[in-house]
Amino acid sequence: MSGVDAAGITLTDLTLTHGRRPAVHHISGRFAPGSLTAIVGPNGAGKSTLLRAIAGLHPAREGGLRAPRHAIALLPQAAALDRAFPISCLDVVMFGHWSRAGAFRALRPAEKRAAREALSAVGLEGFEGRPVGSLSTGQFQRVLFARLLVQDAPVILLDEPFNAVDSRTAADLLALVHRWHGEGRTILAVLHDLELVRQQFPRTLLLAREPIAWGPTAEVLTAANRLKARMMSEGWDADAEACGLPPDARSAA
Numbered sequence: 480m481s482g483v484d485a486a487g488i489t490l491t492d493l494t495l496t497h498g499r500r501p502a503v504h505h506i507s508g509r510f511a512p513g514s515l516t517a518i519v520g521p522n523g524a525g526k527s528t529l530l531r532a533i534a535g536l537h538p539a540r541e542g543g544l545r546a547p548r549h550a551i552a553l554l555p556q557a558a559a560l561d562r563a564f565p566i567s568c569l570d571v572v573m574f575g576h577w578s579r580a581g582a583f584r585a586l587r588p589a590e591k592r593a594a595r596e597a598l599s600a601v602g603l604e605g606f607e608g609r610p611v612g613s614l615s616t617g618q619f620q621r622v623l624f625a626r627l628l629v630q631d632a633p634v635i636l637l638d639e640p641f642n643a644v645d646s647r648t649a650a651d652l653l654a655l656v657h658r659w660h661g662e663g664r665t666i667l668a669v670l671h672d673l674e675l676v677r678q679q680f681p682r683t684l685l686l687a688r689e690p691i692a693w694g695p696t697a698e699v700l701t702a703a704n705r706l707k708a709r710m711m712s713e714g715w716d717a718d719a720e721a722c723g724l725p726p727d728a729r730s731a732a
């Protein structure tokens with residue numbers, strides 16, 4: 480892995496919108512290189528939109544976002560993925576090489592070997608030829624973690640990585656997250672299980688479209704901050720526009 484030192488992410492008064500509606504409003508701060516941060520908040524708080532923007536998949540409406548785009552691997556929410564496509568576990572893992580190899584170069588034997596080893600590392604030895612459509616939710620999540628292993632990226636973004644998996648799978652995947660953290664990678668994970676966050680994640684960003692708190696987990700996940708996040712979320716006007724939008728953006732949406 481290279482580029483760990485450059486693996487920080489800086490947000491400067493960043494606003495992200497879907498059409499004219501703000502998903503994330505005026506957030507500033509920095510994910511330091513090598514940090515392990517949980518992103519938590521109510522449904523619709525903007526967590527996935529923020530991850531996608533950091534990965535370069537969603538444009539900034541206002542403000543600044545500095546991130547090493549070439550060095551980022553994203554695990555999307557499982558619900559966002561279509562598993563009906565007839566593709567094997569090994570092929571899904573091999574996709575992890577393509578960000579470096581390019582889509583049109585034949586993969587080398589060493590890369591194929593690395594993909595097999597990654598499947599084995601997530602406990603799926605012998606699953607190489609299995610179609611992903613035949614896997615359980617937890618097995619599929621293991622395949623996606625194997626793909627992250629071959630991507631070998633300095634920055635790893637995880638969107639609800641332990642959602643709908645059993646406790647054994649969650650523990651195995653969490654061990655990988657800690658291994659990556661120990662290797663100095665920068666890791667951001669969207670999570671809903673606050674107990675898990677308290678126990679396993681040193682830093683937390685609490686988001687309710689606007690940032691409520693960001694820092695050491697114990698200082699962020701106070702009862703007062705959680706109440707504030709809930710009230711912000713419940714009080715949010717779904718039709719409100721992002722402030723500062725130019726008139727043409729308002730009328731275009």
Ligand SMILES: Nc1ncnc2c1ncn2[C@@H]1O[C@H](COP(=O)(O)OP(=O)(O)OP(=O)(O)O)[C@@H](O)[C@H]1O
Nearest residue numbers: 497498501502520521522523524525526527528529
């Ligand atoms: N493709 C889209 N088009 C329009 N609005 C969207 C789109 N995706 C998300 N939104 C809206 O943007 C807001 C933030 O959504 P986002 O998915 O980022 O929140 P989240 O915190 O990840 O939510 P959850 O915890 O439910 O996954 C929500 O109001 C959502 O309805």
